[in-house]
Amino acid sequence: MGKVHLLTGTKETTTEYNLVRVNSAWTRKEKHSHTASTESVSPAMIYESLTDTGTCWTVVTPIIFSYKVIETHALLDPCNSTLLTGHTQGPQQADNMRIPKKPMKRFVVVDQEVYQIYGPEINKYFEANNVNFKILALPTTEENKSMEMALKILEELNSFSIDRRTEPVIAIGGGVCLDIVGLAASLYRRRTPYIRVPTTLLSYIDASVGAKTGVNFANCKNKLGAYIPPVATYLDLSFIKSVPRRHISNGMAEMLKMALMKHKELFELLEKHGQHLLESKFQSDSEVFGPCSQSVFRSTRLAIVTMLEELAPNLWEDDLNRLVDFGHLISPALEMRLLPALLHGEVVNIEMAYMVYVSWESGLVTEEEKNRIIGCMVGLELPVWHQACTMDMIQSSLQERLKHSGGLIRMPLPVGLGKAEIFNNTSTDVLISAHEKWSNELSTHAV
């Protein structure tokens, strides 16, 4: 959150002003002066300091970001109104959205592969609901995650023409799709509402839940972007049905991340039911489960809530100490280097596996805990080692991290199972011996 910076000194006087609206104009009024009940007062403040060299004004304005994350099922069933009006405040507002003479308009960006599978259903949904719609199917891959693609979306969006506030752009796809569309929407008219429909497990629990949008730039991951959340995210597990097994493991890496950082029960769920979840593809009605079907919901909900808890108080990353960075100090560079051989979650997991050894070497987790974690990772069919993750790569990534994080490493490390802390002073010796042990024990698991 912002601090107020006030000039203080012998030759200065500072006056605090509220902003009050009367009819159409805003006026400033000294704080504590009388305000009639008919006037509305803004939460914004202006501080004015008069010094011998001139005037200084400090503006302090809170902007409220509000967004919904909604579990639903059968999102593409034409009778389910969520996709069209789920973002509105209530049934009253939903009715107001429909001006009888004017059909609803929606601009929809869908990942190409997702469109191949769900295209007919998506088209049917909008047709059945009399929506004036346009679908843009794009190859939203990591390699294409660029400003060029965002511009392509913007050109089409601009031609289609949507209302500034009431016709949100809809993104249907994995993390890359949601990130690019989110950025395009954030830029258009300086801010256009958009909706996320994650279709992979990774995006379901990660990309969909926070505010970050972005594209790669100069061969660096997510170098350009914004912190504008969607108006709503719709979570429908049935999309996961058509996700290849490898991509489901990929998503489970991010679930495991949250478990290791802050939730022992989630870890135990993944440890015990990981294989079931993979087999069933998170479909709770799958026969694989039997009495464990509730673990589908329990695990995804825990993953989402633990993520929301960490993101909501720090939406714009004012605090650079972030538990959710676990697995993300080295993986950006490693991922870009290995593209497209490894998926995001897989690279994250490789780093997490290494970091567990750092924890162990630092005496923060026991050998048994370390083994349980690695066992769980292997059970989730995730890679736990990679030859490209050399000490050189680790050290140069941590150097970058220093530059990117205000001069401190801010390394999240597990402290026991399901708990973590942030460390700034892990010695190079520890990092090196952890690397040795990690390589000795796990290089046999190499992909």
Place this chain on the structure above:
Amino acid sequence: MSSKNSAQTQTKLHLIQVKGTWQCHGEDAPLTQGKISDAKIYESKSHHGLTWTVVSPIVFTYKIVQRENLLDPGDDTLLWGHLDHEDFSGAHDTSHPVKRFIVIDETVQQLYGAKITEYFNTRQVVYKVLPLPTTEENKSLELVTKILQEVHDFGLDRRSEPIIAIGGGVCLDVVGLAASLYRRRTPYIRVPTTLLAYVDASVGAKTGVNFAGGKNKLGSYVPPVATFLDRSFFQTLPPRQLSNGMAEILKMALMKHRGLFELLEAEGPQMLESKLQSSDTGSRCTRLAIHTMLEELAPNLWEDDLDRLVDFGHLISPPLEMEVLPALLHGEAVNIDMCFMVYVAHLRGQLSGDEKARVVRCMLGLNLPVWHQDCTLDLIRKALSERLKHSGGSPRMPLPTGLGQAEIFHDMIGESVLSQAHQMWTSELSPHSK
């Protein structure tokens, strides 16, 4: 179609951080331990599943600092003015050098380049100056990308090394957008060198570039950490640029400050003559302009409320400006729009004939164009219907209701008033066209 989730009870959850970990707690949570966030999560249940609503306030803080001698190597402001006084001495850790990346308008570079390099050399800053042709025609994402490439190659700390933009509105807008995008947010500083930028572009949060023929179609609402206002830059401004800036000052006067209008009316020509260097009238004029602008922008930084007095002069001017580019400067197009709207206000009985005449005389005294042949009735109609589309179904038209006061109207101007106004405006003022 079946209706959505039926009414649910919502549980309000507080977010409390203990030992670096955030956790949500119900209302009866022990709030004594740990740090509580202003953000909240609301959880509700329906037959479909759970819904979480996140409400997270982000506080934007920025400073606007007036200085007389910004480029004097003895003045700290350009390097440290964005920080608290107390942080000044602590800010610079002498073990590594201060780094700054500066984007400057090409024309400004020619006039002030030497002074700027002298400033940074004297203070032993590791710096790079990037001069660019920041004109309206170049105000594009390409220019932003160019800046981003150079910033990336130069290397900046994520938080403590703000990008500095020195130039007019276009420069400040383009750099602001680049800074908003880099690492999702990089601090930046604005140093306006034109009058227009001084009173307008520098004071709010908007950044942007043109796109697909539309003005400012892409951008963001991320404010700079600070804006440094130094009137001495006006000394090198051509007269046309000074008048251009006065248009935005006049806009605020017409909307909400009779005293400012009277100042422009009485002292406009002299202020132009002196390039606003006089410490009394020039200073009073710019102060009032900033006050009035800040009052309107601070409570509505992200334009959640589409009713904005500052939109006066900006309903018709965007397409007009783009149509005749580069014939009219921004303020000039704004003035033409304002002048037409003054005729509309008069025909609606909101301004007397005398008030209308005073306004037009003031505009002429400021050497601003009051009419343009390309501002046809057709262009006006199209502009207003775009406005309708762009503003959630209402034209939200700010119109004067007296000298120095205004209201926002939600009804469209009737066709007969529109054509009458255009006719009257044209017959009275077309002789003044340049």
